[in-house]
Amino acid sequence: MKRIFLAFALAFTVFSCSETDDKPDMVIEIKVSKDGYSPNEITVPRGKVVLFRITALDDGISAGYGNGNVGHCFYIMLPYDVMVENIKKGQTKEVKVKMVYPGDFLFTCPYCSGIFPTKGDLHVR
Numbered sequence: 679m680k681r682i683f684l685a686f687a688l689a690f691t692v693f694s695c696s697e698t699d700d701k702p703d704m705v706i707e708i709k710v711s712k713d714g715y716s717p718n719e720i721t722v723p724r725g726k727v728v729l730f731r732i733t734a735l736d737d738g739i740s741a742g743y744g745n746g747n748v749g750h751c752f753y754i755m756l757p758y759d760v761m762v763e764n765i766k767k768g769q770t771k772e773v774k775v776k777m778v779y780p781g782d783f784l785f786t787c788p789y790c791s792g793i794f795p796t797k798g799d800l801h802v803r
């Protein structure tokens with residue numbers, strides 16, 4: 679039982695060590711729509727806990743493409759690998775991330791970035 683818990687704890691640490699429940703040091707408000715993210719250029723200090731609040735202004739590809747309303751996403755690529763899904767028009771979703779990796783990272787909406795300019799750059803300094 680203890681071994682299973684340990685393996686689980688280890689997997690959790692390896693795969694999601696950037697998402698956190700810690701108190702945020704700062705808040706970044708982001709809007710997403712068919713025109714992309716606003717802002718689409720974000721710089722945050724390394725080691726800080728950032729609360730990202732993402733608001734969708736429209737339903738993305740659901741308005742005219744595909745079936746069902748999937749809304750938009752906010753995905754910070756590897757090694758962060760932080761995903762907020764299904765942010766529908768008018769909704770705000772939050773995720774807290776500890777900015778443990780320095781460098782330049784892309785964030786994107788996997789649903790619609792092939793059609794709309796839903797991409798941005800995250801700089802961790």
Ligand SMILES: [Cu+2]
Pocket residue numbers: 738739749750751787788789790791796
């Ligand atoms: Cu989208």
